[in-house]
Amino acid sequence: MDCKKTGIFIKKLRTEKGMTQRDIAEKMNISPKTVSKWETGAGSPDISLLRELSEILGVNIKEILKGDADINDREEGNMKKTKFYVCTECGNIITSANIADIYCCGKKLENLQSKKAEDSDHDFNIEFSDGEYYVTMNHEMTKSHYISFVIYITSDKMQFIKLYPEQEIHLRFKKQGHGYFYVYCVNDGFFHKYI
Ligand SMILES: [Zn+2]
Ligand SMILES: [Zn+2]
Numbered sequence: 287m288d289c290k291k292t293g294i295f296i297k298k299l300r301t302e303k304g305m306t307q308r309d310i311a312e313k314m315n316i317s318p319k320t321v322s323k324w325e326t327g328a329g330s331p332d333i334s335l336l337r338e339l340s341e342i343l344g345v346n347i348k349e350i351l352k353g354d355a356d357i358n359d360r361e362e363g364n365m366k367k368t369k370f371y372v373c374t375e376c377g378n379i380i381t382s383a384n385i386a387d388i389y390c391c392g393k394k395l396e397n398l399q400s401k402k403a404e405d406s407d408h409d410f411n412i413e414f415s416d417g418e419y420y421v422t423m424n425h426e427m428t429k430s431h432y433i434s435f436v437i438y439i440t441s442d443k444m445q446f447i448k449l450y451p452e453q454e455i456h457l458r459f460k461k462q463g464h465g466y467f468y469v470y471c472v473n474d475g476f477f478h479k480y481i
Contacts, residue, residue, distance in 0.1 A: 292327070295350065295355075296321075371396070375390065402479075403467075412481060421456075434470050434471070435469075436449065438462070
């Protein structure tokens with residue numbers, strides 16, 4: 287375990303949740319100084335505290351130890367596991383809480399598999415200001431090749447913005463905590479980013 291990395295991660299998660307070190311300390315019955323020590327990497331959370339800490343921060347223990355969110359290792363059964371389906375015939379967009387047999391225009395739809403945006407040529411920017419995430423992307427918006435929707439999804443909420451050709455990709459989402467942003471390109475598919 288890399289104390290510095292874990293510390294930075296804890297701080298990031300805490301501030302994203304709008305919590306102070308004191309808030310965490312009070313929830314866990316420890317001193318704010320202890321939380322401060324973790325965050326600066328001067329100490330690491332005792333094993334016995336990891337489960338509670340991970341629950342407060344909304345990640346799993348492994349992620350805290352690693353100091354990084356692991357998209358493939360999310361275990362909780364929540365909205366973040368939502369499946370998305372797009373009908374290429376009519377443009378219909380369907381979401382489902384679980385894998386399901388979904389048909390549209392006489393065809394069975396495959397559940398969209400997303401690629402990591404950072405590792406693709408469909409990366410996008412997420413900036414935070416005034417309680418909102420501001421999403422921008424450099425991508426053509428022509429009738430034959432455009433981003434058709436952007437989704438921000440956390441464990442209990444989903445925000446969905448539909449886009450059309452000729453529109454600009456300048457989108458605002460109200461901050462609701464940890465989760466994923468997805469963009470869907472009609473030609474190139476589905477891309478995600480963890481926030
Ligand atoms: Zn259809
Ligand atoms: Zn594209």
